[in-house]
Amino acid sequence: MKKSNYITREGWDRLDQELKYLWKEERPRITRSVSEAAAQGDRSENAEYIYGKRRLREIDRRVRFLVKRVEDLNIVYYDPRQEGKVFFGAWVTLVNEQDREVTYRLVGPDEWDVKKGEISIDSPMARALLGKAVDDEVMVKTPDGDKYFDIVKIWYK
Structure with missing residues (x-):
């Protein structure tokens, strides 16, 4: 890919x-x-x-x-029209099926760092998040099966 x-x-x-x-x-x-x-x-x-x-x-x-x-x-620079939806550069807080919170930022494939909470825009998680809004449920296909997350917060710095 x-x-x-x-x-x-x-x-x-x-x-x-x-x-x-x-x-x-x-x-x-x-x-x-x-x-x-x-x-x-x-x-x-x-x-x-x-x-x-x-x-x-x-x-x-x-x-x-x-x-x-x-x-x-x-x-890619921030655009105010992105507010409320997940696009490139967004910070997204999710809650998984076990009620654990995780936060990710969608960044380019040359800069991701999971330790910093940054994931590549090309990753399955990021692809599933694109265009979603707060309170949307997201399903991500993983080798361990489908995982479900609820979006609880979206922001841009």
Whole structure:
């Protein structure tokens, strides 16, 4: 399944910050350490040289990915017309069948973090929530079977 090209402003800023850090700080630092290691002689047995070259490849791969991905992303801003319904960027508080409350924010696939309560707009939960309002019941298909939730609160920061 293709990833959505949506992202919050905060998510885009984090990706942009990571790209700048890798390109302007991390890569030059690793390049210097590789040069210093290479100057020590035999490169085939020089762990610092081998590790540094490997790390440079990892950085270059991530930089290429970030450059391409940042160009493709669309930043979604809050619109007052969204109030009362679940759309991209919304915080949603749900109550499950066991009366446990959970809160999620619907964000782009490049920025989700379950520990922060952020779920990808492409996830089954987010797809089930889109367009719903407070007091709506939502059914989500999971590997463990269908789960039901009631929406108790929707807000946008």
